[in-house]
Amino acid sequence: MFLKSKQNRNYVFIFSLILTAIVVSVGILLPEKFNYISTKLFNVLIDKFSPMYLLLMLGIFIFSLYLAFSKYGDIKLGRENDKPEFSNVVWFSMLFGAGMGIGLVFFGAWEPLCHYVHPLIGEPGSETAVRFAIQQSFIHWGFIPWSAYAIIGLALGYFQYRRGKIGLISSTIDPVLGNIKGKKIIKLVVDVLAVFITIIGVAASLGLGTMEIGGGLQYIFNVNNTIKLQLLIIVFICFIYIWTAVSGLDNGMKKLSNINLALASVLFIGCFFIGPSAEIINTFINGMGDYINYFVSQSLFINPVSDNDWVYRWRIFYWAYSISWTPFVGVFIARISKGRTIKEFVLGVIVIPSIICMAWFTIFGMMGMELGLDFAKDAIGCTETTLFMVLSNYKYGVLFSIISIILLFTFFITSANSAIYVLGMFTSRGDLNPKNRNKIVWGIAQGLFAMVFITLGGLQILQRFAIVVSFPFSLVIVVIMVSLMRELKKEKI
Template sequence: MDNRKQKNNTVFYVSLIISIAIVLWGIVAKENFANFANSLLNFLTTNFGWAYLISMFLFVIFALILAFSKYGNIKLGPDDSKPEYSTASWFAMLFGAGMGIGLVFWGVAEPISHFVNPVGVEPGSIEAANFAMKSSFMHWGFHPWANYSIIGLALAYFQFRKNKPGLISSIFIPLLGEERVNGPIGKTIDILAVFATVAGVATSLGLGTLQINSGLSYLFNIPETTLVQVGIIVVITILFIWTAVSGIDKGIKILGDINLYLAFLLLGLVIILGPTLKIINSFTNGLGQYINDFIKDSLSIEAFGANNWLKSWRIFYWAWWIAWAPFVGTFIARISKGRTIREFIGGVIFAPALASIVWFSAFGTMGLNLIDKIGLEGLAVAAKAPETALFQVFNYYPLSTILSLVTVLLLSTFFITSANSATFVLGMLTSEGDLNPTNRRKILWGLVQSLLATSLLLAGGLEALQTASVAAAFPFIFVMLFAMVSVLKALKEEKIE
C-alpha cells in the first residue's frame, strides 16, 4: 500500500509541475510555444495520420465485436451488482462529460465550414452540402465514442470486477504485472493522463467562455472584453467546484439531468422553428451516406497527394478525441458499475453517437439553409467565427432571442458538467485511484484548471495549449491498443456458462 501511495503522490506532484510549467511557457514565450506545438502536431499528423485513422477504426471494430461476443453479458462488477444510476442519468452524465460543449460550439459552424470549403466538389453545391453533413456525422459519431469506450470499459472492468485502483495504469496489470505497473511505466502513463485531462479541459473552459460571452453580448449587449471573460470563468469555477465537491450522486448527477433536458429542449425548438422537412431529409440522407461510406472514409488518406483538409479536420479530431480519452474514459468507468459489457458499449457508443448525428442534422441544416438569404460569402464569414456562428444563424429564425437564451444556459451547464467531471477524475488519478477523492484534492484541481484557462485566455495562448495537448496525447494511441489486448487477455480467464 505504501508503494502505491508513494507512486501516486509522485504522479500528483510531477503532473502538477508539468502542467504549470507548460502554461508558464505559453504565457511568457507565447510565440515560441505556439510554433513548437504547431510544428510537433504537424509532424505527427503528416507522418502518423495513418496511425490515427487505423487506430480509431480498430476501436470501433473491437467494441462491436466485444458487444456481440460471448463476453457481452459479463458485468462490470460482481455478478450480482446492479447499476448505481438510472439509464437516463447515466447517459446524461457520460454525454455531458464526453463532448457536450463541443456540440454547441461546432453544431452550426462545422457543417458551414465544410459547405464553403469542401473537398473535391464545388463550394455551396448540393454535393458540398452532402459532404458537409456526412463529414460532421463522421467526426462526432461512432469513432469518438468507441475511442472513449476502450479506456472506459477497460477501467470499469479492472476497477469493479478485479478490484484494482481507478488508474489508467491498472489496465496493464495482465500484460505487465503489478510490480511494473507500480513502477516508472505506470507513473508515466498516469502523468500523461493527468496532463491530457488538464490541458484539454483548460482549453475547453477558455473556448466555452468566449462563446458564452458572445451569447451574452448578443442577448444583453454585454461587451466582449477580457474583464467579462474572467468574470464568467470565476462564476463557472465556483459552480463546477461546488458540484464536484457535492459528489456524483448530488451535484454532478443533478446537473447532468438538467443539462440533458436543456439539450433536448434546444434541439426540439431548432427542429420545430427551423426548416423541419429539410432537417428530417438531411438526417436520413446523411445517415445513409455516413453508413454507406463508413469503411472508406475511416481509412481514406491520399497516398499520392496533399491531405490538408484531412489533417486539419479528421486527423486533428481523432487526435483531439484520443487526448480526451483518459479523462472521459475514467469518468465513464466511474459511473458504469453494474452494467454489462454489451449494455456499456450500447450506451457509450450507439446512443450518444445517434444523438450527435441528430444534433448536427438539425443545427447544420439550419445553417446551410441560409445559403439563399446570405449567400456563400455570408456563410463563409460565419464559419470563420465558430463562437458566434450559432447566434448569427439564429438571427434568421423565429424566437431567436429565446433560442439564444437557452443556448447560453446550455453552454453554461455543459461547461460545468465537463469541468466538474474532469475535477473529479483528476482527483481520482492523483489519489491512488480513489473512487471518492478528497474535497481538498478536487478543489485544488478545479482551481488549477481555471487558472490555466484564465492565464492562457489573457495571453492569447488557448489554441497553442489545445495543439500541445493533442500532440502530447499521441502515445495514448499505443496505450489504448495495448488496453484492448489486456482486456481480451483478462476476459479469456472468465468462466462463462
C-alpha cells in the same frame, strides 16, 4: 519513519502538479516559446504519424463491436449480482453532460457551414456540398470517437469492479507489464500522462466554451467580447464548478446533468420545429445512408501524394481531441456504469450518444445552410458567434440564443465538475471519493489552462496542442486493448 513517509508519498499527484505548473507557467510567461514548441512538435507528428490516428481510431471501433457481440458481451462490470447504480435515463443524462458537452454547441452550426463553404467535392453551396457537410459531421461526432471513450471506460470498469484493481489507468495495463523491471516507473508515467492529458482536453473545451459564451453575450447584448471578459467568465465559473464538485457526485453532478439534458432537449426540439423540419428529416436519413455506405473509406481517408491540409485540420484534429478526452470520459462513465454488461455498456455508450450528435449537427447545420452560401461565408468568419447568427434568422431566435448561453454555462460546469472528480481519483490512488483539497487544486489548474488557451490563440493553439499531447496516450490505448483482451480470455464462459 523515513521509509514509511516515502512509501506514502503520492508521486502521481506530485509529478502531475509539477508538470502542469511548468506548462502553465511557460504558456503564461513565455507565450512565444510555448507556441514555437507546440508548433514544432505538431508539424513532426502530422508529417510522420497522421495515418496512425486513422488506423487506431477505426481499430478501436472494430474492437469495441467485437467485444459487445462476442461471447464476452454478457460479462458484467462487477460481480454477477451487482445492479446498475443509476437508472438508464439518469445514466444517459450523465453521459450527455460529461461526454458531449460544449463541443456540440460550439461546433454544431459552425462545422457543417465550414464544409458547406469549403467542400472537398462539389461546388460550394451545392447539394453535393450539403451532403458532404453532413457526412463529415457524422464521421467526426459519430461512432468512432464514442468508441474511444467506451473502450477506456470498459477497461477501467472491468479491472476495477470485476478484478478488484484500483481506479487508475495504469491498473489496466498490469497484464501486459507482468513483473518486468521498472514496472512501477512505467505505471507512474502512464498515470501522470493520463492526468495531464485530461487537464489539457477539458481545459481546451472550457476555453472554447468561454469564447462561445463571450460571443453570445456580444451578439445578443452588445457586450464587447474581449479577452478580459473571457477571463472573468472563467474565474466566475471556476468558483461554481469547484463548489459543485466538492458537494459530491449525487448532490452536484446528478442535478446539473439533469438540467443539462432538459436545456439541450428544449434547444434540440425547439430548433427542429422552427427550422426547415422536412429538410432536416430528409438530410438526416440521407446522411445516415452516406455515413454507413462510406464509413470505412471515410474513416481511412488520406491523400497518398497530394496535400492533406484538410485532413490535418479536421479528421486528425478530431481524433486527437477525442483521444485527449478518453481518460476523463472513460473514467467517469466507468464510475457510473458498475453492474452493466459489456454489451450493454458498449452499445449504450456508442450508439445512443452518436445518434443524438448526428441529429444535432443535422438540425443546426441545415438551419445554417438553408440561409444560403453568402450567409454561410459570413457566419463562419467568427467561430464563436456562428450559432447565434444562425438562430437570429429564425422565430424565437433570441430566446434560443439565451438558452444556448445558459446551456454553455451548465455544460461548462458539468464537464469541469466531472473532470475534477476524475483528476481527484487519479491523484488519490484511485479513491472513488477523493478529498476536496485535490478537487480544488485541479479545478484551479483547469481554469488556468483554459486561460492559457484563450490568450494564446483559441482554436488554432487547441488544434496543435491536442494532437501533440494525445500522441503518447494513443500508444497507451493500444496496450490497454491488448491487456483487456488477455484478461477476458481468462474468464470462464
